[in-house]
Amino acid sequence: MSQIILGVGDLGASKAPGAAVKTFALGSCVSVILLDPRVRAVGMVHVALPESKINLQKAAAKPGYFADTGIPKLLEEMAKLGCNPRGQGMIVKLCGGANVMDPNDTFNIGKRNALAVKKLLWRYGMGAVSEDLGGNFSRTVSVFVDTGDVVLSSPGRPDWKI
Amino acid sequence: MTITGSQGPGSDAMTNPDIRQQVQAAIQQAPMLSVSAGKLMQITSLADHDIKDVIDVVHNDANLTARVLKVVNSAAFGLMTPVVTLDRAITLLGERVVVGIAIGDSAGHLFQKSLTGYESEKGDLWRHDLRAAIASREVARRGRADVSADLAFTAGLLHDLGKAFLSDFMENTANAIIERIENRDSADYLKAEEELLGIDHAEAGYMLAEYWNLPQPLQMVIRHHHYPSEAPEEFRPLVYCVHLGDIVSMMGGCGTGADTLQYNLDPDYIRYLELAPNQLAEVMLEVDEEFDKISGSIAESKENNR
Numbered sequence: 001m002s003q004i005i006l007g008v009g010d011l012g013a014s015k016a017p018g019a020a021v022k023t024f025a026l027g028s029c030v031s032v033i034l035l036d037p038r039v040r041a042v043g044m045v046h047v048a049l050p051e052s053k054i055n056l057q058k059a060a061a062k063p064g065y066f067a068d069t070g071i072p073k074l075l076e077e078m079a080k081l082g083c084n085p086r087g088q089g090m091i092v093k094l095c096g097g098a099n100v101m102d103p104n105d106t107f108n109i110g111k112r113n114a115l116a117v118k119k120l121l122w123r124y125g126m127g128a129v130s131e132d133l134g135g136n137f138s139r140t141v142s143v144f145v146d147t148g149d150v151v152l153s154s155p156g157r158p159d160w161k162i
Numbered sequence: 163m164t165i166t167g168s169q170g171p172g173s174d175a176m177t178n179p180d181i182r183q184q185v186q187a188a189i190q191q192a193p194m195l196s197v198s199a200g201k202l203m204q205i206t207s208l209a210d211h212d213i214k215d216v217i218d219v220v221h222n223d224a225n226l227t228a229r230v231l232k233v234v235n236s237a238a239f240g241l242m243t244p245v246v247t248l249d250r251a252i253t254l255l256g257e258r259v260v261v262g263i264a265i266g267d268s269a270g271h272l273f274q275k276s277l278t279g280y281e282s283e284k285g286d287l288w289r290h291d292l293r294a295a296i297a298s299r300e301v302a303r304r305g306r307a308d309v310s311a312d313l314a315f316t317a318g319l320l321h322d323l324g325k326a327f328l329s330d331f332m333e334n335t336a337n338a339i340i341e342r343i344e345n346r347d348s349a350d351y352l353k354a355e356e357e358l359l360g361i362d363h364a365e366a367g368y369m370l371a372e373y374w375n376l377p378q379p380l381q382m383v384i385r386h387h388h389y390p391s392e393a394p395e396e397f398r399p400l401v402y403c404v405h406l407g408d409i410v411s412m413m414g415g416c417g418t419g420a421d422t423l424q425y426n427l428d429p430d431y432i433r434y435l436e437l438a439p440n441q442l443a444e445v446m447l448e449v450d451e452e453f454d455k456i457s458g459s460i461a462e463s464k465e466n467n468r
Contacts (some may be wrong), residue, residue: 008414008415008450009450024415025415025417026415027413027414027416027417027422027423028446029414048450049446049447050443054443054444054447058447065447065450098413098423099413099423100409100423100427101350101423101424101426101427102427106429106439107409107413107427107442108439109413109442109443110413137340137422137424138412138415138422138423154420155280155336155420156281156339156420157337157340
């Protein structure tokens, strides 16, 4: 089975039968997963921060690092596989956006990432059908081309699907 | 005590004082730091030290000299012309990287240990600690803390070594600990360790720091990094830098397994650091950039050594 492994700020898409796209250990990062049932393609971007304006050079080198540059780039990649470039007909799933235990939510990067991702998706008229965001734990996530399953794992917890 | 591992030394047969003593015994068996690493930490923990003293220590250690030159000349640093003198190498790398190489070389077996008790993989501890080191330095620098940014780096690198000793006693406990924290029976992973074993990783690390005779500021960081307000006042700025550096490392997805993000943020850092919440994004970005550079170069130079 071919597996595309994404690091922080990477994105990838596939429609190869048997393939999977995977990213390890999302902390405050958010993974945006797009599934196109018509083309039978899946894609994922591992977003680290909400806005590219804090470092445009980084955004140019690694567009997936930021929500505002990562999602358009992922759609572009998926369009190469024959998907609609505006994301029409796609299913969206989101996960990640965790935080350390902090009642005041001081460093709410996880929450801000999730919000930035959602705002960007709204611009395309897209919304998540399922999400697993927040909490105080890291997540590893895989999406499988054949089934469209999105499987999550975290040390010390049983695996789960969204 | 209600949490027990389903097997292994964390099971019912063991009582807390036994585990505490066993951890202590394991620490007493740990190899000492190299003389150079010890000296470098002593020198760089002083606020007004001279870089010449750092160069002298490296100069007198042929292996370390070779490693420093290999790191600076590795592809990750992308220098056009090779560096052949130690002075220039250390200036280019910065003393924190030199201290990092010396520590990594002499305590590599601890950093590379698989923390199976935390359900963590081999290499995770080194990655977490190196990212925490870079983050602690950035927090010190950007937060205008009254501490040496290089010392914050070293402290960040060492803060979690206690886990290498505790892990063996925590097999098959992660699930139960997480449940306890979620049910609010334990305040965080550190408290759960203490409740389970009678000792936590901060204290185990502190025992190691004493055994290694590390400078006092480093001992205090290791002991208090999760509860900085319990450190003596004079060390708190440094301890808060590492407290945040540790959190940044975990938020960036580099924890040490089941305990990742299962700790509390102490909001009193604002008394010691001028760090706006949005500056944390800049720190995270810097950590990602520099981590790739440093870890790549250190790994590469090690491979060349083989």
